[in-house]
Amino acid sequence: MASQNTTSARPEARLAKGFRDVEAGELRALDEMIAKIRAVYERYGFDALETPAIEYTDALGKFLPDQDRPNAGVFSFQDEDEQWMSLRYDLTAPLARYVAQNFQTLPKPFRRYAFGYVYRNEKPGPGRFRQFMQFDADSVGAEGVAADAEMCMLAADTLEALGIKRGDYVIKVNNRKVLDGLMEANGLSGAENAGRRLIVLRAVDKIDRLGGEGVAQLLGRGRKDESGDFTTGANLSDAAINNILGFTGWGSAGSTAPSNAVTLANFEGAVKNSEAGLAGIAELAELVRLCEAAGYGADRVRIDPSCVRGLEYYTGPVFEAELTFDVKGDDGKPVRFGSVGGGGRYDDLVSRFTGDRVPATGFSIGVSRLKAALSVIGAVETPRLGPxxxxxxxxxxxxxxxxxxxxxxxxxxxxxxxxxxxxxxxxxxxxxxxxxxxxxxxxxxxxxxxxxxxxxxxxxxxxxxxxxxxxxxxxxxxxxxxxxxxxxxxxxxxxxxxxxx
CATH class of the missing domain: 3.40.50.800 (Anticodon-binding domain)
Known part of the structure; x- marks a missing residue:
């Protein structure tokens, strides 16, 4: 006679690691945020586009299968045709696929905004989830620096529309061409060093979170985190590590940021006459000039050498929206929210499909992280009454x-x-x-x-x-x-x- 006890066959009610449930009150606050962000983006002339959460893995481009299953950074599976498919890790790679498919019929530049959840198969931690919401704006087919300057203005206007006071945020800008010049000056040019350059970029991108010592470990032999997991480093020389850390401004005296003009002068010395580096400096100077002409001075848009952005597809200006106010943590110590959005120029992403260079630039807000900051300063509206x-x-x-x-x-x-x-x-x-x-x-x-x-x-x-x-x-x-x-x-x-x- 079969056993009547079926308890062992019941699934355990448990939440997947790195994910979270979102309840009604928070969803209402998200809706209010999204409405305010959408209003700014539409005021700038962007139109909505929604792409699927799942794409063919080779279309995403950043993480490709190199073993039996692609497992570095994305959630992937095979469909009935044994083709690899992945959950999107951002909203930009699907946009590149959409533009390539519809290139002949789209207006150029093509200006779109999109929001939705993205997924990262990365190690979760406090406040770091594997599913989170982004809200993007992109101009595809926009060649000049004016499009990048516009993204910085859009970022500033969006933060202020959400209740972040002027002086409590800054839009930090840098340029990948300047960073390429820095790499060249430190012996990291050439295809053979592509992997090491990416490690360097991702390491410097973590400087706010890991500090100079942690980044130095990643630039050197590698770093073991608190859980014991080891991340392989770029194996740079001590001199190269010091040069790169010095370029970011880590450890410099004083808390006041230098002017944009001073930072540009420092860049010229760091890139050592690299052609790519000097081109990046010229683009930054023009971006700042355009922003200032529109009323966005260095108090709102500022050149910052520590702004790197970890994704490898950026080719020119990069920018980050950073909150500068401190709040008290549970232990009573000051905590800074830091970056709540970012983006940059990616002129080669669409060409993966078409073979033709298509200039593009974009900005993305981390909605979930920004909402947490707005809650702290009381900018999120109080929950409405029930029925x-x-x-x-x-x-x-x-x-x-x-x-x-x-x-x-x-x-x-x-x-x-x-x-x-x-x-x-x-x-x-x-x-x-x-x-x-x-x-x-x-x-x-x-x-x-x-x-x-x-x-x-x-x-x-x-x-x-x-x-x-x-x-x-x-x-x-x-x-x-x-x-x-x-x-x-x-x-x-x-x-x-x-x-x-």
Missing amino acids: VVVLVMDKGEVARYQQMTQTLRNAGIRAEMYLGSSGMKAQMKYADKRQSPCVVIQGSDEREKGEVTLKDLIEGAKAAAAIKDNKAWKEARPAQASVAEKDLVEEVKKLIARHTD
């Missing part, structure tokens, strides 16, 4: 209660009829959990009089805190009033207005 709940006092009158509920909805009021099977006390508790502003009560007595009782749960909670005696509670019947059923909508609107105005 009005119509209680079911008489199961024989469900149609009447449903009609009341629909009347409220038709008047634009969030409302629901209680659909459970519990009594009044449990229904009231349910309404409290739903953060309802009030409940609508109609028993037989109210029905005969053509009335309903409105119980204000917000005022009731305040009154309950002040009333200690049960007799006094019954006598006071706090925040409760009978109104004519025909005035239900008007009275509910008045009650809600008291708590939202």
Whole structure:
């Protein structure tokens, strides 16, 4: 006889490592953020585009299968045709595929914005998840530095629209051509050093998080993190490590950033007459000139040598939106949020498909990280009230209660009829959990009089805190009033207005 115990066959209810559930209150705040970001992007003339979350792995381009399964950075699987497919790791690579497919019919430049979740098969940590939301804007077919300058202005305007005060953020800019000149000056030019150059870029990109010592380890033999995992380094000489760290400004005296003019002069010395490096310096000078002409000075858009961006497809200017204000952590020590967005020029990404160079530039906001920062400074709007709940006092009158509920909805009021099977006390508790502003009560007595009782749960909670005696509670019947059923909508609107105005 088969065993009746099937417990061992049940799956465990557990959340996948590096992922998180997002509940209603946070989703509402995300919707509000997205609406504000979209308004700025559309004001700049960008139109929406949505691409799938799954692409063929070779179309993504950054991580290609080099073993039985591609497992460095992306989540991948094989379809029924044994072709490798991957969850997108950003919104830019799918855009490049879309442009290549539709190149002949698109306006040039093609200006699009997109938002959605992206996925990284990387080690999760505190505040670092494998699924997170990005909101991008890109100009494809835009050749000049003016398009890059516009992205910096867009970034600044978006942060201010979300409630970040001027002075609490900076848009940092650099140029990959300058970084290429730095590599060349330190013996890292040529195809044979491509892997080491990428390690250097990714290492310097972590300087805010790891500090100079951690980055020096990655530039040298490698680094072991707190968990014991080892990351292979670039194996640079001590002199090259010092040159690169010196270029980033790590350890320089004083906390005041140098002017853009001073930074450009320092760059000229660091690249040692490299043709690529000097071209990058010229582009940065033009970008700054254009931003300043539009009213975006160094207090908002600033050249910063530590701005690198870890993705390898950037070919020119790169930029990061950094929050500069400090907040107190759980241990009471200052914590800085740092980068909440970034981007840059990527002139070779579409050419992977077409063979032809297609200039492009873009900016991406890390929505989840920025939302956390906005919550700290109180820029995220307070959660809205829950729905009005119509209680079911008489199961024989469900149609009447449903009609009341629909009347409220038709008047634009969030409302629901209680659909459970519990009594009044449990229904009231349910309404409290739903953060309802009030409940609508109609028993037989109210029905005969053509009335309903409105119980204000917000005022009731305040009154309950002040009333200690049960007799006094019954006598006071706090925040409760009978109104004519025909005035239900008007009275509910008045009650809600008291708590939202």
